[in-house]
Amino acid sequence: MARSLGRIFNGLQRLGSVSPIQTQLRYPSTSVYQPVRRRSVLAVPSFLSPKPRDFSLPNPSWGSELMQLYERYNSQCEVETEEGEKQEGPWKRVPSYNRALKYAPCGVYLSKIIQSKARLFTRNINDPGAAFEYVLFINREEQKCVGIFQAGHLLEGPPGHVHGGAIATMIDTVTGTHASFLSGPVVTANLNINYRRPIPLGSTVLIESSLDKKEGRKLFFSCKVTSTDGSKVHTETTVLFVSISASHLLLGG
Amino acid sequence: MARSLGRIFNGLQRLGSVSPIQTQLRYPSTSVYQPVRRRSVLAVPSFLSPKPRDFSLPNPSWGSELMQLYERYNSQCEVETEEGEKQEGPWKRVPSYNRALKYAPCGVYLSKIIQSKARLFTRNINDPGAAFEYVLFINREEQKCVGIFQAGHLLEGPPGHVHGGAIATMIDTVTGTHASFLSGPVVTANLNINYRRPIPLGSTVLIESSLDKKEGRKLFFSCKVTSTDGSKVHTETTVLFVSISASHLLLGG
Numbered sequence: 096m097a098r099s100l101g102r103i104f105n106g107l108q109r110l111g112s113v114s115p116i117q118t119q120l121r122y123p124s125t126s127v128y129q130p131v132r133r134r135s136v137l138a139v140p141s142f143l144s145p146k147p148r149d150f151s152l153p154n155p156s157w158g159s160e161l162m163q164l165y166e167r168y169n170s171q172c173e174v175e176t177e178e179g180e181k182q183e184g185p186w187k188r189v190p191s192y193n194r195a196l197k198y199a200p201c202g203v204y205l206s207k208i209i210q211s212k213a214r215l216f217t218r219n220i221n222d223p224g225a226a227f228e229y230v231l232f233i234n235r236e237e238q239k240c241v242g243i244f245q246a247g248h249l250l251e252g253p254p255g256h257v258h259g260g261a262i263a264t265m266i267d268t269v270t271g272t273h274a275s276f277l278s279g280p281v282v283t284a285n286l287n288i289n290y291r292r293p294i295p296l297g298s299t300v301l302i303e304s305s306l307d308k309k310e311g312r313k314l315f316f317s318c319k320v321t322s323t324d325g326s327k328v329h330t331e332t333t334v335l336f337v338s339i340s341a342s343h344l345l346l347g348g
Numbered sequence: 349m350a351r352s353l354g355r356i357f358n359g360l361q362r363l364g365s366v367s368p369i370q371t372q373l374r375y376p377s378t379s380v381y382q383p384v385r386r387r388s389v390l391a392v393p394s395f396l397s398p399k400p401r402d403f404s405l406p407n408p409s410w411g412s413e414l415m416q417l418y419e420r421y422n423s424q425c426e427v428e429t430e431e432g433e434k435q436e437g438p439w440k441r442v443p444s445y446n447r448a449l450k451y452a453p454c455g456v457y458l459s460k461i462i463q464s465k466a467r468l469f470t471r472n473i474n475d476p477g478a479a480f481e482y483v484l485f486i487n488r489e490e491q492k493c494v495g496i497f498q499a500g501h502l503l504e505g506p507p508g509h510v511h512g513g514a515i516a517t518m519i520d521t522v523t524g525t526h527a528s529f530l531s532g533p534v535v536t537a538n539l540n541i542n543y544r545r546p547i548p549l550g551s552t553v554l555i556e557s558s559l560d561k562k563e564g565r566k567l568f569f570s571c572k573v574t575s576t577d578g579s580k581v582h583t584e585t586t587v588l589f590v591s592i593s594a595s596h597l598l599l600g601g
Contacts, residue, residue: 212478212501213549216511219479219502225465226472248465249472258469259524259536260517267513283512287540296466 151191151231156224157245160299160323164243168232189231189272193218217268225249227261231269233276240273242302243323246294257294262320265302266332270316273304274336278314281336288332299323312338404444404484409477410498413552413576417496421485442484442525446471470521478502480514484522486529493526495555496576499547510547515573518555519585523569526557527589531567534589541585552576565591 153165174184193214220226228245244265252258267286274281294300301323307315314336320329406418427437446467473479481498497518505511520539527534547553554576560568567589573582 213504213508214502216503216505216514219504220473249467250469251466251472252469255466258517258520259539260513260520261469263516263520263539264511264513267511267516271512283543285540285542286512286516287538289538290536 147192147194149190150193150218151188151229154223154228156228156247158297158299161228161230161243161245164299164301164323165230168230168241168243172232185236186232186234189233191218191229191231193221217264220247220249227265229265229268231272233273238277238306240269240276240304242269242304243299244302244320245299246296248296251296253293255296257296259288259290262290262294262330263288266318266320266330266334269302270304270318270332270334271336273306274314274316274334274338277306278309278336278338280339281314282339283334284313284337285335286332287334288330290330292327292329294320294329300329301325307333314338400445400447402443403446403471404441404482407476407481409481409500411550411552414481414483414496414498417552417554417576418483421483421494421496425485438489439485439487442486444471444482444484446474470517473500473502480518482518482521484525486526491530491559493522493529493557495522495557496552497555497573498552499549501549504549506546508549510549512541512543515543515547515583516541519571519573519583519587522555523557523571523585523587524589526559527567527569527587527591530559531562531589531591533592534567535592536587537566537590538588539585540587541583543583545580545582547573547582553582554578560586567591 153162157165168186169188171184171186172188173181175181217227217229224245225247226249228247229242231240231242233240242265246257246261250257250261252261263286266288267283271281271283300320302318302320304316304318307317309315316334316336318330318332318334320332321327322329406415410418421439422441424437424439425441426434428434470480470482477498478500479502481500482495484493484495486493495518499510499514503510503514505514516539519541520536524534524536553573555571555573557569557571560570562568569587569589571583571585571587573585574580575582
């Protein structure tokens with residue numbers, strides 16, 4: 096896996112001359128995550144980059160539970176000092192786009208990899224509320240990541256309930272974002288989900304990711320999906336990520 | 349989980365007076381799978397049931413690998429005897445629809461559960477070739493299930509590659525169909541995926557499910573995702589399903 100992904104990053108390396116992007120690029124799952132801290136690997140020339148839609152911002156489809164939790168965490172993203180100055184709070188909202196490389200100035204090699212029509216799986220439907228509505232927050236100090244997820248009607252598995260694959264997708268997304276925030280580029284190596292209770296379509300759940308331990312390049316995470324008040328456990332998961340060094344990636348090793 | 353799903357089937361039970369449906373209804377993932385053998389639980393009055401699109405049939409987006417493998421298995425679904433008569437072959441294609449209960453005559457309770465706009469997660473995009481293109485075949489004698497899956501551009505995770513959640517979704521779909529075929533209604537209890545090698549967008553892979561053992565109500569499956577020639581292993585997975593009796597479901601236990 097690392098070899099193949101290394102080739103991708105060989106391609107990305109050729110973008111070195113363009114300016115740093117202003118947004119976070121996340122590459123979820125079985126894959127390399129672009130870390131939150133490292134914003135300068137990929138780049139988009141400003142004249143080719145109209146402001147894309149940030150899917151992590153509220154839209155009219157968001158129900159009261161999603162809105163309330165969004166506001167709870169978002170209010171802690173910026174705090175006021177005693178002197179009345181605003182400064183970064185303990186939480187940070189993670190922006191979310193449907194393409195990482197929409198306007199990337201592709202080289203010949205890269206253009207083979209990046210398909211112009213490609214869209215991030217969790218953001219491939221534009222109809223608000225129909226599929227995955229979610230927002231992620233990261234707490235630098237506590238090294239936590241939470242996702243608030245409202246499941247739309249296009250995610251059906253059993254009648255009236257969310258498909259287990261859609262739940263797996265959200266778990267992978269939240270833990271992957273968390274792992275890349277802590278450790279830079281990672282690949283998902285193992286995803287082990289215990290399904291406890293189905294999630295009704297239309298409902299909102301809380302996805303909490305925490306780092307259990309770090310052993311060399313391995314990062315072990317736990318992730319729990321619960322009702323928003325924490326009273327019902329839907330899934331319990333462990334996820335293993337392997338940290339990949341930039342040189343490893345860039346050399347295609 | 350069983351309790352909640354039991355409520356669904358309490359609702360479905362109220363449909364008992366209508367005639368058996370002619371198609372297979374599959375309910376993938378963290379959920380109750382409707383078994384292939386038991387076709388009479390859900391029912392649709394014929395006058396309300398125009399023939400729905402079967403997504404498992406070829407369309408112009410299917411590439412040569414998907415078509416070749418489809419034809420290989422499909423040609424073994426019906427064989428000719430020495431006397432020139434046609435009879436069922438060792439393999440059976442599994443039809444696939446985007447809704448299980450599109451025209452179900454819902455009672456009051458059921459109508460709360462079954463949303464009219466709900467669509468099966470893996471079939472929620474109508475644009476051929478854009479997302480999940482797949483067909484499943486089951487071999488009754490060998491107790492095997494295979495899925496042939498062509499990954500569309502809307503399933504992106506890492507640039508140019510399939511999202512791990514989309515892969516998990518397909519694994520759940522293939523093994524869940526297999527489990528329900530062997531054992532009637534089941535719930536997914538555990539999904540444990542080892543990701544070995546990423547899958548490029550646009551490529552076709554083979555998903556093979558096999559039953560490892562059965563212990564009481566537990567069914568243990570292995571599932572491998574490989575390149576179509578079997579030379580590259582993308583993921584190795586174990587899946588645990590728990591068989592649920594109809595009475596257990598219907599009583600909401």
